[in-house]
Amino acid sequence: MSLAAARSLLLKNSRVAHLRPGLALGSARLSSTSAKQPTLKERVAELIPGELENVKAIRAEHGKKAFGPVLVDQVYGGMRGLPALLWDGSVLDAEEGIRFRGYSIPECRDLLPKAPGGDEPLPEGLFWLLVTGEVPTAEQVAELSKDWAARSAIPEFVEDIIDRCPPTLHPMTQFSIAVNALNHNSAFAKAYKEGINKKDYWGPTFEDSMDLIAKLPSIAGRIYRNVYGGGNPPAVDSAADYSQNLATLLGFGDRKEFVELMRLYITIHSDHEGGNVSAHTGKLVGSALSDPFLAFGASLNGLAGPLHGLANQEVLVWLRKMESKIGADASTEQVKEYVWSTLKSGQVVPGYGHAVLRKTDPRYTAQREFALKHLPEDPMFKLVSKIYQIVPDVLLEAGKAKNPWPNVDAHSGALLTHYGLTQMEFYTVLFGVSRAFGVAAQLIWDRALGAPLERPKSYSSAAIKKMFEGKQ
Numbered sequence: 001m002s003l004a005a006a007r008s009l010l011l012k013n014s015r016v017a018h019l020r021p022g023l024a025l026g027s028a029r030l031s032s033t034s035a036k037q038p039t040l041k042e043r044v045a046e047l048i049p050g051e052l053e054n055v056k057a058i059r060a061e062h063g064k065k066a067f068g069p070v071l072v073d074q075v076y077g078g079m080r081g082l083p084a085l086l087w088d089g090s091v092l093d094a095e096e097g098i099r100f101r102g103y104s105i106p107e108c109r110d111l112l113p114k115a116p117g118g119d120e121p122l123p124e125g126l127f128w129l130l131v132t133g134e135v136p137t138a139e140q141v142a143e144l145s146k147d148w149a150a151r152s153a154i155p156e157f158v159e160d161i162i163d164r165c166p167p168t169l170h171p172m173t174q175f176s177i178a179v180n181a182l183n184h185n186s187a188f189a190k191a192y193k194e195g196i197n198k199k200d201y202w203g204p205t206f207e208d209s210m211d212l213i214a215k216l217p218s219i220a221g222r223i224y225r226n227v228y229g230g231g232n233p234p235a236v237d238s239a240a241d242y243s244q245n246l247a248t249l250l251g252f253g254d255r256k257e258f259v260e261l262m263r264l265y266i267t268i269h270s271d272h273e274g275g276n277v278s279a280h281t282g283k284l285v286g287s288a289l290s291d292p293f294l295a296f297g298a299s300l301n302g303l304a305g306p307l308h309g310l311a312n313q314e315v316l317v318w319l320r321k322m323e324s325k326i327g328a329d330a331s332t333e334q335v336k337e338y339v340w341s342t343l344k345s346g347q348v349v350p351g352y353g354h355a356v357l358r359k360t361d362p363r364y365t366a367q368r369e370f371a372l373k374h375l376p377e378d379p380m381f382k383l384v385s386k387i388y389q390i391v392p393d394v395l396l397e398a399g400k401a402k403n404p405w406p407n408v409d410a411h412s413g414a415l416l417t418h419y420g421l422t423q424m425e426f427y428t429v430l431f432g433v434s435r436a437f438g439v440a441a442q443l444i445w446d447r448a449l450g451a452p453l454e455r456p457k458s459y460s461s462a463a464i465k466k467m468f469e470g471k472q
């Protein structure tokens with residue numbers, strides 16, 4: 001896309017894009033040949049005063065206005081639709097899907113810097129976008145790759161902790177244990193102990209967030225190799241990008257297409273606004289000034305639930321069961337019957353439905369496009385495509401699910417399986433690596449903007465009954 005086209009796209013999206021005064025898409029790109037460009041931390045430091053003013057102005061003008069009534073049903077119903085959280089990195093529209101700082105997934109795939117010879121966006125660029133609202137230059141992205149590679153080593157005691165986990169312990173539990181243990185070296189926890197001024201919280205939060213993201217591939221690679229074999233993880237390559245290093249640590253570094261898949265995978269799984277379980281948990285725990293390692297460790301425990309991130313594992317388990325029951329070449333009628341039998345036995349069809357979305361998830365579509373380009377004849381991809389033709393009608397007929405369409409988890413396992421990453425219990429770990437990007441970006445801003453301790457009000461059923469006694 002030309003710069004002019006990018007600018008017009010920016011203008012088109014300016015209603016939803018989180019743009020900061022004085023900044024325009026491409027301004028960083030335009031200066032890419034000029035003197036040294038700011039690092040991400042320098043850029044955040046530049047942006048903070050303006051954003052503090054922005055929040056102050058919004059609160060002064062709108063602070064006492066209501067979003068609307070809170071229904072008793074929302075209190076009992078998992079707080080669906082309740083406006084309660086500030087989250088800047090992304091916004092989820094029920095019909096259109098996710099936009100990262102105003103950019104849709106196709107726009108991100110188009111605009112964000114790529115690796116030489118690659119087609120998919122580098123997640124480093126997405127992190128920059130999530131944090132600043134700006135599209136970085138290739139040079140800024142390369143600096144981030146280098147910085148993360150330099151921070152990637154995990155302390156020996158964390159390696160020991162991972163090595164002592166029984167291989168039967170679920171990889172997500174191992175992942176969470178290791179991330180929590182990184183808190184040992186938290187810059188934020190140390191600074192807080194030493195009496196850091198509130199105004200400076202964001203600095204060590206930034207450092208911890210960068211360390212967190214940088215160390216996740218080393219943790220994931222170690223867990224994968226301990227549980228499934230492959231020997232000790234190789235050293236991280238300081239000249240390689242994040243996804244290349246992640247793939248190498250897992251043992252798939254020589255498969256170019258898998259590396260491209262990781263770039264796409266991390267980009268699209270990174271953030272899904274603030275109300276989902278992992279994002280909200282990270283923000284909530286961070287609000288107690290628990291450091292980013294503790295906050296994100298808590299996120300991972302939420303992601304490990306089957307209605308959230310574990311659904312990517314559950315999809316493959318469900319598909320495999322289906323294959324063993326009705327065969328790989330089952331007819332449409334047989335598949336339909338299998339879907340009905342799942343529903344009739346009181347289970348959910350994994351990978352379908354969503355608490356917010358009411359259309360096919362664009363993250364599903366992005367993965368489908370990747371499959372159509374790289375593995376159109378793959379049997380598992382064909383099965384996933386066949387299911388896509390059948391499940392929505394069955395869910396509609398069953399009449400319960402508000403959204404009968406596939407979500408991100410309906411597709412990812414088929415792609416990973418194609419490249420030989422067949423161990424489905426590991427899939428949510430990759431989701432976790434990616435989700436750190438969105439949670440960390442918000443943690444930095446929460447501390448920069450002085451977000452307070454979260455403490456919503458709860459009510460007992462008795463109190464709710466009493467509140468409406470004698471009222472219509």
Ligand SMILES: CC(C)(COP(=O)(O)OP(=O)(O)OC[C@H]1O[C@@H](n2cnc3c(N)ncnc32)[C@H](O)[C@@H]1OP(=O)(O)O)[C@@H](O)C(=O)NCCC(=O)NCCS
Pocket residue numbers: 306307308309311343347348349350351352353354355356400401402403407408409
């Ligand atoms: C994602 C999910 C948890 C959203 O839940 P939600 O917001 O409560 O969804 P709805 O309002 O549409 O749920 C209404 C009913 O339909 C059911 N339903 C929703 N999606 C369903 C699915 N894929 N299969 C079967 N039933 C489903 C719900 O369980 C609920 O049943 P209940 O009234 O007996 O409790 C839900 O769609 C689900 O369980 N999907 C499968 C798991 C999954 O893919 N998770 C990953 C999400 S990214």
